[in-house]
Amino acid sequence: MKILVAVKRVIDYNVKIRVKADHSDVDLTNVKMAMNPFCEIAVEEAVRLKEQGVATEVVAVSIGPKSAQEQLRTALALGADRAIHIETDERVESLAVAKLLKKVIDEEQPQLTILGKQAIDTDNNQTGQMLAALTGLPQGTFASKLEIPDDKLQITREIDGGLQRLELSLPAIVTTDLRLNEPRYAKLPDIMKAKKKPLDTKSPADLGVEVASKVSLLKVETPAERKGGIKVGSVDELVDKLKNEAKVL
Amino acid sequence: MSLLVLADHHDGHLDDATASVIAAARQIAEHAGGDIDVLIAGDDVGRVAEAAAKLDGVTRVRVADNAVYGHQLAEPLADLLVSLADDYAYVLTSASTNGKNVLPRLAALKDVSQLSEVMGVDSADTFKRPIYAGNAIATVQSSDDLKVMTIRTTAFDGVGQGNDAAIEAIDTVVDNSLSRFVDEELAKSERPELGGAKVVVSGGRGMGNGENFKLLEGIADKLGAALGASRAAVDAGFVPNDYQVGQTGKIVAPELYIAVGISGAIQHLAGMKDSKVIVAINKDEDAPIFQVADYGLVGDLFEILPELEQKL
Numbered sequence: 366m367k368i369l370v371a372v373k374r375v376i377d378y379n380v381k382i383r384v385k386a387d388h389s390d391v392d393l394t395n396v397k398m399a400m401n402p403f404c405e406i407a408v409e410e411a412v413r414l415k416e417q418g419v420a421t422e423v424v425a426v427s428i429g430p431k432s433a434q435e436q437l438r439t440a441l442a443l444g445a446d447r448a449i450h451i452e453t454d455e456r457v458e459s460l461a462v463a464k465l466l467k468k469v470i471d472e473e474q475p476q477l478t479i480l481g482k483q484a485i486d487t488d489n490n491q492t493g494q495m496l497a498a499l500t501g502l503p504q505g506t507f508a509s510k511l512e513i514p515d516d517k518l519q520i521t522r523e524i525d526g527g528l529q530r531l532e533l534s535l536p537a538i539v540t541t542d543l544r545l546n547e548p549r550y551a552k553l554p555d556i557m558k559a560k561k562k563p564l565d566t567k568s569p570a571d572l573g574v575e576v577a578s579k580v581s582l583l584k585v586e587t588p589a590e591r592k593g594g595i596k597v598g599s600v601d602e603l604v605d606k607l608k609n610e611a612k613v614l
Numbered sequence: 615m616s617l618l619v620l621a622d623h624h625d626g627h628l629d630d631a632t633a634s635v636i637a638a639a640r641q642i643a644e645h646a647g648g649d650i651d652v653l654i655a656g657d658d659v660g661r662v663a664e665a666a667a668k669l670d671g672v673t674r675v676r677v678a679d680n681a682v683y684g685h686q687l688a689e690p691l692a693d694l695l696v697s698l699a700d701d702y703a704y705v706l707t708s709a710s711t712n713g714k715n716v717l718p719r720l721a722a723l724k725d726v727s728q729l730s731e732v733m734g735v736d737s738a739d740t741f742k743r744p745i746y747a748g749n750a751i752a753t754v755q756s757s758d759d760l761k762v763m764t765i766r767t768t769a770f771d772g773v774g775q776g777n778d779a780a781i782e783a784i785d786t787v788v789d790n791s792l793s794r795f796v797d798e799e800l801a802k803s804e805r806p807e808l809g810g811a812k813v814v815v816s817g818g819r820g821m822g823n824g825e826n827f828k829l830l831e832g833i834a835d836k837l838g839a840a841l842g843a844s845r846a847a848v849d850a851g852f853v854p855n856d857y858q859v860g861q862t863g864k865i866v867a868p869e870l871y872i873a874v875g876i877s878g879a880i881q882h883l884a885g886m887k888d889s890k891v892i893v894a895i896n897k898d899e900d901a902p903i904f905q906v907a908d909y910g911l912v913g914d915l916f917e918i919l920p921e922l923e924q925k926l
Contacts, residue, residue: 381880382746391750459718460727485861488745489730490714494688495722503792504688506715509855519796523855524711525809525864526624527800531687533793543845543862544855580727583740584753591887594908596899600921603893603911611891611908613813613870614837614926 366476366513366535368411368420371466372404372440374433375486384587391486391585400436403481405443406541409548410511411479412444419513420477422446426469428462430454434564441559442551448564451572458578459487461569463495468572470500475536477518482507482540493540503533507542615703616648616673620695620716621666622708623656628665630810631708633772638735638765639706640671640773646738648703649673652779655691657684663781672779680787685795686712692719693788699724699760709764709865710809717764726758731865733769747861747884767809768867768888801854803841808857811840813870814886816859819846820875820896820915827853829919830874836926842866842886844876860885875915878903895919 376382377397385392400408414420425440427433428451437448451465470478483490497504505511509528510521518533523542551559569576597603607614617639622629632652639650652666655678663677676698682690695716699705705720707713709731721728733751734742740755741763808814815834817827827841834841842864843857859866861884871889876882878894878901886892887906894907895915904910911918 376746378881382749384750391746458727460722460725463722483862486746488747488861489728491718491721491728491730494715494718495728497688498692498719498722504715504719505793506688507711522711524798525856527798527854527856529685529798530796531793532796534791544849578727579757580729581755581757582752583755585745586751586753588744588748588751588887591892591906591908594892594904594906594910596904596910596912600911600918600925603909604922604925606909607870607891607893611870613891 366420367422369475369478370407370411370425371480372427372436373401373484374398374429374436375401375484378485384585388584400439401481401484403541405548406545407479407481408440408443409546438559441562442556450566452566453569455576457576459489459491461576462492464574466496467499479539493538497538503537505533505539508539509542509544617650617704618702619652620707621652621654622710623662626661628662631767634767634770635706635708635765636671636773637770641735655683657681667779667781668775668777670773670777675779675781676784678784687793688715688719689792690788690790691716695720696723697786704761706763708767713764721762724760726760729763731766732763733766747880801856806840808840808864812868813837813839814842814866814868815839815872816842817847817874818844818876824852832923844882873903877901
């Protein structure tokens, strides 16, 4: 089967973000960017399914500026066979991303599409579910285990309170949770080989999708800082402060 | 135009989260007007509907009681919501795993955006939500005719229970051939639910192993607290994943949060930094957790925890 994996270029998860002085957005100039951690897990799962002989081809897709090709090359180095870049400098919201990915699914006809459960910049947790809705396919969100014994997908999901197992018909859309797998690192020879793998570029207009959103970002602010606390010297002092100063005991 | 709140429930009980979502709905109704209806979808949910009818601010409880809605699967639930959505200007639910699973599916089927984890209501169309693991707060304005949003329940105090709203059945039954529930494994706990607990005691990698979490249990029992954990502790297999507090786990805002052996990575802070009082116990005095802790105690947790339990 063919597997499609969606990857997003985001700020590196270790970077402490800064809000722009005019409060228009977060300042992304000269900050380290990387593949969204949940997307790494998605790529890893697709590559493992290929290594197990379940998948025959893994196609990585990303939507964003020219620089998003770096993340597609990373996906290729990790084991994806080819890549599709939908190039746009616009801010593309989840619904538009889902519409673009639907067009890619219409063309590529993958049996399985894997996305991360959320991107660590917008923290939306929407795109996979929206893509499932638009394609009319079942969704397996927050996956911590996948098995494809025959023409069905058996999925374990992380839900509030524990784990839930579902069986989905294929084709299907899956989003990854942290515990699905431990992503590998790209090796230098694979990084070199990835430069020769095919990477197609398209535009949202090629796919006939309007990316404008009805949600506008009015303002971005830094959350209220917590005021600095104190260090106490002993358990007795801690218990005393919690009882008499903070009054939470 | 009215507001529809999709209720959270499990095992025949209405979750506290729904009272918080109704509080958010009331704030929106102050600007936009409209009645607040609650939708209970599930299998054998009569008691849940009765509990929802008691919540202040609710005009009507609508009940879709059928086996197809039994395990809150996204496909049938979204189809049910689509069949009801034309009567409403807003559809809200909590940012629980259920809400996150179902609502974006509804939004896309109605060709509208979704606002995730809304934590503030500025007006009928303008809302605040956290981005970048809570390190920035975005104010967003939606011009969609139908506003679909999940609510960060820790940001809204739940409504009270003096109401007696009308309960009416919805006969809509949808097909679902796409997904099938197999089984579930729920963690059994006598302690309060993590999301709604007044006190949370959390352990991190510094706990060393799962056995040492017993040191936290003793303290949690004395304080009537829920147990939490950092991602490091979950990944190391010390505790199940539903203990995880953080950007990718649960968001909590208790009166008192005690972080033990937790360094305080950005992703963990995203899940607890709105707690009223934060206590950090860590042997590394430079750990970032001390920057947000109201009270910090530097030392060996294996000495501190037994002493703390004894003195509580």
